[in-house]
Amino acid sequence: MKKHIYHQLGVIIKESEQLMSSLHVKNYCLLCELDELHKTFQQLQAQASSYYLQAYLSEYTPHYEVLSKVIQELAKHKHGGLIVIERKDPLKGLLQNGVQINAELTESLLESIFYPGNPLHDGAVLISGTRIVSAANVLPLSIKNSGTKMGTRHRAALGITEKTDAIALVVSEETGKMSFAIDGGLYPFSSD
Structure with missing residues (x-):
């Protein structure tokens, strides 16, 4: 599980860097990209929560x-x-x-x-x-x-x-x- 979380964090960092480098592009839609990044964060939070919930209950x-x-x-x-x-x-x-x-x-x-x-x-x-x-x-x-x-x-x-x-x-x-x-x-x- 931790490996998966580290991987997901790496993806988020990479996507954030791409966002930052694309800000100067004239027809770039920042809102669309932020929405996708938000979804990735939510998925990561849900997966980490499942892991910790099991640890809290066991x-x-x-x-x-x-x-x-x-x-x-x-x-x-x-x-x-x-x-x-x-x-x-x-x-x-x-x-x-x-x-x-x-x-x-x-x-x-x-x-x-x-x-x-x-x-x-x-x-x-x-x-x-x-x-x-x-x-x-x-x-x-x-x-x-x-x-x-x-x-x-x-x-x-x-x-x-x-x-x-x-x-x-x-x-x-x-x-x-x-x-x-x-x-x-x-x-x-x-x-x-």
């Missing part, structure tokens, strides 16, 4: 691949989702109105919780180790990002990670984009 749940598959499936169908993985900090006092599940974490159970129309799909699922602890949890919302255009799931993911060391996985119902929150920051990730 100590706390052996089910990184299950979570990854579920998030990808939700994204493919634009089914919104919010999954919180408990790490060292206990989360019980910060969650409200959750329905106890206390079941082994499986792909099919997790996907079915987020199926539209399911009464549990509109809240966060809490994962601890290998178990789905609860669903339909209400999380504290981030107040830092209240002025930006951000959905409730994303603000909840940020809110729980601002107060704890938890990791929150989010799928946007509107765009199908996947991201994760940690330490009050939100990062896109890819399915690669």
